[in-house]
Amino acid sequence: MRNPPLRLGSLAVGALAAIVTLAYGVATDLVRLPATPGVPFGEVLVAATLAVVPFAVGAGAAALALRHRVVLPLVTATVFAVLPALLGWHADQVLVGVLVAGPFVVVVALGETLARAWLGRLRNPPTEAGYRALSVGVMAALLYFGVFALRAALPLWRLDTGAPATLPPAADLALTLWYVLGASLVLVGLPVALHRRFDLLAPLVGLVAYLLVDLAYLQPLVAEGAELVVVLLVGVWPLLAAAFTGVGAVEWWLRDRRGEYDEPEDDGDEGGEGGDSGEGGGLSLEGGLFGDRV
Structure with missing residues (x-):
């Protein structure tokens, strides 16, 4: 990903997802600050999980939306982000929700990506x-x-x-x-x-x-x-x-x-940056x- 605005935007969304999730962890006492004396490693592991997994999901969904205009994964991730507040989840539900959200979002991402590619509406294919x-x-x-x-x-x-x-x-x-x-x-x-x-x-x-x-x-x-x-x-x-x-x-x-990787990249720059359709806009897989x- 050599596009600096795209990289920064994706990292910003991933960081926001991690911050929101950690806030849920603190609010539900899933992550206690300061940590309980004597059991630091369990809380460190939970805090790392609450940061790493949402960051990966948020950054990936944002990258798809910014580069390829695949927006449903970002919408789905946003829904998962607001569910704990709307439904009043407790600590265990927040932790499970964080861990299971990613695979559900991935299936949505693959489905929309393939559909847009098939219809020739995938940006930067x-x-x-x-x-x-x-x-x-x-x-x-x-x-x-x-x-x-x-x-x-x-x-x-x-x-x-x-x-x-x-x-x-x-x-x-x-x-x-x-x-x-x-x-x-x-x-x-x-x-x-x-x-x-x-x-x-x-x-x-x-x-x-x-x-x-x-x-x-x-x-x-x-x-x-x-x-x-x-x-x-x-x-x-x-x-x-x-x-x-x-x-x-x-x-x-x-x-x-x-x-x-100094050779010309096959990252969709040839085939029409910003184009939604036309030559190279649909599926071009041969062999x-x-x-x-x-």
Whole structure:
């Protein structure tokens, strides 16, 4: 992202999202200032979570809105930001809301991006290399989503835990799958797409290490309804996704400083900066994952 106004605008929105969320944390006593003596690390971790995850969601949604005119993710993130005040959420609800908001916003972002690209109304659309990276990342995310749904989500949904149901079973399953899809897009799809587009290795290495543990150990535990379920789905996924994105950004910056990306960028500058349609405004993916043309 070499556009300084775009970068600054995205960072400003991300910082605002983090500040608002931390304010909720202080107001609900989720984050206590000063910290309670003797238990500093728990509160530090919660405060870091309340800062990092909303910052990533807010900055990403703002970048999509400013560069590509994809506005629904920013609207959705804003709705999540005002819900705690409107509904009077307590500390635990605020923490869960912060952690689950990101994957829901990601699915909205992908849907609007693909719809605008298909209609030729995506501002500054990526070129062929960008679409190919997006295609590979989405396919990898869908593969992981399918595996997790079959091995963990569906068995967990069928499991009778004895807890009172807060939603109809069909709605509960739909929301769970929506969340898993969104988490898969950022946890799996983004590192794969970054590797395909910019040859970044750090996010991919972290992803492979996690998948080895997840496929062999975590998914069977989720299917059995172990206590690990809530920690994995609500806590680990958003934090890991933010960590992979962060190390990817650092690696890109370091390699860019070394001049590895000095060749003309396929970032949509060719194809009409500011154009909504016309040549290069729609899908231009040729020779995709399976040799198809779109």
